[in-house]
Every structure is written in C-alpha cells, then in structure tokens.
Amino acid sequence: xxxxxxxxxxxxRFAEEVKGRFSFLETLGLHCVRSExxxxxxxxxxxxxxxxxxxxxxxxxxxxxxTLSPTDSYSFSEILRLVDREQGEQYRNYATxxxxxxxxxxxxxxxxxxxxxxxxILTDKQLFVRLKLQRQELARNYALExxxxxxRRKSEAAWREKDYAAVxxxxxxxxxxLAATEVGKLEFAEKQCGE
Numbered sequence: 066x067x068x069x070x071x072x073x074x075x076x077x078r079f080a081e082e083v084k085g086r087f088s089f090l091e092t093l094g095l096h097c098v099r100s101e102x103x104x105x106x107x108x109x110x111x112x113x114x115x116x117x118x119x120x121x122x123x124x125x126x127x128x129x130x131x132t133l134s135p136t137d138s139y140s141f142s143e144i145l146r147l148v149d150r151e152q153g154e155q156y157r158n159y160a161t162x163x164x165x166x167x168x169x170x171x172x173x174x175x176x177x178x179x180x181x182x183x184x185x186i187l188t189d190k191q192l193f194v195r196l197k198l199q200r201q202e203l204a205r206n207y208a209l210e211x212x213x214x215x216x217r218r219k220s221e222a223a224w225r226e227k228d229y230a231a232v233x234x235x236x237x238x239x240x241x242x243l244a245a246t247e248v249g250k251l252e253f254a255e256k257q258c259g260e
Contacts, residue, residue, distance in 0.1 A: 074102040086175035124158035125170040229254035
C-alpha cells in the first residue's frame, strides 16, 4: 500500500492500536478524551499525552503537555532524554503506512513510554520545569556549536593566511569551549598580535 494511495487512514487501525497498547495510562489516571484515525489524546487533571500518526510524514509520535498550561508540548525524544540521555538523543519516530507497521510502531512506542512511566516521569511534579530547562540547555548547546563551527571556519582560513588578529577575533570569545589545540592556536595568535 503506497503512501499516496492511503486515503482512509482508519484502515490502518491506529486509534485502536493506541487505545489498546496505551491502556496502562488508564491505571495512572489518564483517560482517553479524543480518538481519531491519526490522533489519540489521554488526559488527567495535570497532564495530557497525545499519540499521533503524522498526516503527511506517517511518523508515529507522542508528546506530553501540561493541562494547566498547554502552551508547550514536549516530544517523546525530549521525555526519553530525561530518563536515558543517550537513547533520547538517538531516538527517531517510527514511520509507516501499513496496518502491520502501525501495530509494530505503536507497540514499540508504548514499550518505551512505559519505561519512562516506570522511571516516574508522569508522577514527577517538576516534569514540565525539567523539560523546559532541558530544552533551553539544548538550545544553548546548539547555538554554541553553531558559533564554534563558524569561528573554526574563519580562524582556519585566517590561520592559513597568517592573519593572527582575525584568528584571535574569531576564537577568543569562545575560548572556554575550544579544544586544547584550538586554545594553543589562539595563544600563539595572541602572542603574534602582542596581546
């Protein structure tokens, strides 16, 4: 069944699979409040969990949000990262456009989410604070990595040209994040500039 030929998504039985595989949420006080061919929502007074089958991407995903302030939703990889940082960084949504693939993908997602639940994610009173802080940290790290890539590119070109002032200008603001060899180059360039 090719992706472009799936017009009636109900034949993939996504909602039925989710309600069956995620029934453990009911025992935790989250009840199914919405069920559609590509989207199922479980809710408690404090937290909601959305499980979805991407309308265009056909990816099976999960997100949580606070029912008290549903402005931010957090992806499953962000949740998993709190429990197992390495696995969270490597996690990718499962994509499928067959009923068998949906059953398999929903089953795998439910198993992983159960691990997170067993680790206390849903009972963590600071969950959304921790998720927000983690997201901010990831954004800072990404920005720093981007700056480092640009600075390295500029400093390498300047190094080849023996433009030591440009090397200093590129690397000095990022000194604390530089590798030891880069600090060595920076210090050499500073000496050449009389700093």
